[in-house]
Amino acid sequence: MQIVIALLSGVIFGAGLAVSGMVNPAKILNFFDIAGTWDPSLIFVMAGALAVTMVGYRLAWQRPSPMFAATYHLPSANQIDARLIGGSALFGLGWGLSGFCPGPAIASLTTLSTEPVIFIIAMLAGMLAVKLPVLRPA
Numbered sequence: 001m002q003i004v005i006a007l008l009s010g011v012i013f014g015a016g017l018a019v020s021g022m023v024n025p026a027k028i029l030n031f032f033d034i035a036g037t038w039d040p041s042l043i044f045v046m047a048g049a050l051a052v053t054m055v056g057y058r059l060a061w062q063r064p065s066p067m068f069a070a071t072y073h074l075p076s077a078n079q080i081d082a083r084l085i086g087g088s089a090l091f092g093l094g095w096g097l098s099g100f101c102p103g104p105a106i107a108s109l110t111t112l113s114t115e116p117v118i119f120i121i122a123m124l125a126g127m128l129a130v131k132l133p134v135l136r137p138a
Contacts, residue, residue, distance in 0.1 A: 002068050014107040020045040023108035025099025025115065032096050094123075 021027045022045065030039035065071055077084075095101045100108070100119045108116040 005068050013103065014110075017104045017107045018110075020048075022104045023111070023116075028095065028099040028104075 017023050021041070027039055028042065030037045031042040060066070091101070098115075098119055100116060102123060105116045105119045105123070109120070
């Protein structure tokens with residue numbers, strides 16, 4: 001049942017990304033182009049996502065456990081460190097340069113365009129590269 005719920009959640013998330021235009025890198029890049037062809041619509045997408053998330057978390061935390069799992073699985077890291085800041089900066093840089101972040105890139109594979117395929121290959125290469133001993137902290 002967990003797999004079905006995860007699949008359904010992913011489909012709903014992907015549909016939301018497509019409907020909001022988040023799978024279109026030009027829309028994202030135009031949001032960042034304040035001095036040129038600025039498109040503020042992404043602010044409304046983010047505000048809507050934040051509102052839904054706030055309600056969802058409030059409802060979820062009222063339950064003693066998740067609906068389809070025995071316990072909540074929360075991250076154990078709770079400190080801001082150089083790896084977090086560096087990773088966030090790289091994520092933002094990649095998003096700003098390409099117009100893609102992982103979720104919309106995966107959802108945009110349905111367009112059969114080459115850009116999301118190239119992005120995902122580069123993303124996977126980066127995920128593999130970070131596992132290399134030379135890039136791991138001592």
